[in-house]
Amino acid sequence: MAYTRLSDANEITERYMDSILIEERLIDSVKADISTTLFGESFSMPVLTPAFSHLKSFNGRELSGLEEYSLAAKESNILNFCGMMENDMFQKIIDTGAKTVRIVKPYADNGKVRDQFQFAEEAGAFGIGMDIDHIFGPDGYDVVIGEEMAPQTSDMLRSYVESTKLPFIVKGVLSVQDALKCAEIGAKGIIVSHHHGRLPYAVPPMMILPDIKEALKDKDITIIVDCGIASGADVYKALALGADAAAVGRSMMPSLEKDGTPGVVKFLEGIGSELRYIMSNTGFSKVSDIDDSALYEY
Template identity: 80%
Template sequence: MSYERISDANEITAKYMDSILIQQRLIDSVKADISTVFLGEEFDSPVMTPAFSHLGKYNGRELTGLEEYSVAAKKCNILNFCGMMENDMFQKIIDTGAKTIRIVKPYADNGKVRDQLQFAEEAGAFGIGMDIDHIFGENGYDVVIGEEMAAQTTDMLHSYVASTKLPFVIKGVLSVRDAVKCADIGAKAIIVSHHHGRLPYAVPPMKILPEIKENLKGRDVKIIVDCGIAGGADVYKALALGADAAAVGRSMLPSLEKEGAEGVEKFLKRIGNELRFIMSCTGFEKVNEIDDSALCFN
């Protein structure tokens, strides 16, 4: 007899998110406002772009996909992220005018980590950070496009935080233990993520989120969630469970490929409109008021 087991964290995450249902609370409710203040800056929506890398030019267009989605982030006045890249590419992203957080890889070449963080700060990044969920790979430490990664200690992370005036963001937090360490070293935000399922049976970010939120109570750390965010309902659930913001990811790619910056702008606006609708229908006027009181768990 054969049987199937699911080890794909993407599938487990999607099932968990879809199992959370939303009550309707209309009486005395008004049209919601999705604008938000994040790390001291006003944004039109708590939806953010993902820390992506390695997107070339689609359909012979002039700009790379990375620049195109950054243009969309600027137009929508939302916070922009980018991932693994060399400094010249990062400069092009900054040149789009998007407020951008650069997420640097945990390179084994620590000089490269520091160089990229410093370059980002001097180029005018909104923030800098690191994705710690790419440290390990199948053969020990990960190798990403030929580049070796290395273990990152609390002291190393603290030294990056101490080296900058910018907010430092740690991406790939998926436990209370790591979240508290991030708070202790002075990180200003964490991204609760399993990086599209790198870890088999990874806990869905939204499942661990309330525990992380509880343990960061009173600490000055913003929480962003990613993985599987594809619509306004996903963003709403993330906010209701304790996040301050949510980042889209692969769900953005079809619009990006087809229509570039314009496609991403439409996609982001659609998600924002869906979020506003659900907030209005559940009695929350402002983003920072949303709690889990209208959620039902199966």
């Protein structure tokens, strides 16, 4: 019989999420309200777009996929994220009017890091941050499309936080140790993520979420989770396990490629409807009320 080793963190994550089940609590329950507040601003739901990069325009349409999903974030009134890009592309995303957090790569050229943060702030970004899980690569430090990455110390991260008035969000936190360091340096948010499986056997973000939540319980820090979020049920589980919001990622790609902005708006509506349905069925009428008491593992 063939023997397959399960080293793919995406597969492990999916299996873990599917092993979490939900009980029903119908009596005295009412239709839930999925609106939420993140970083002091109101949004239609605790669902975010992913920090994506390098999306071309699809099906001959004029705008790049990055602009199309940003427009969908604006129309849906959710918080938007974007990843590695030059300043001219970031300006186009800001021009969509979406409230956007710019996640900057840990470039070895620290002047570029600081320039991109400063540009983002001056252009009107909602927040800035860095994906610290893209530091290392197979040959030591990673090289992404010809650009070298470099290690980031607590002091460097603290200096980014201190250089801005915007919320600073660290993306790629997958341990209590890093989560506590983020709190210490004054980050306003973390994204619990394995960046679509960069680390073999990475612990599923939702598995480590309760430990991170517990460690940060007295800190003013927003906890976001991503990796494998593809439905309202996934968002519900993330919130129940301690996240304040969850980011969809590759699951939105088919809608984005096929139908652009309207496709993503519809996809997000579906996620929101399922989240509302499950909250209503489990007796949680508000996002802030959700806890893990309706979850089972099998």
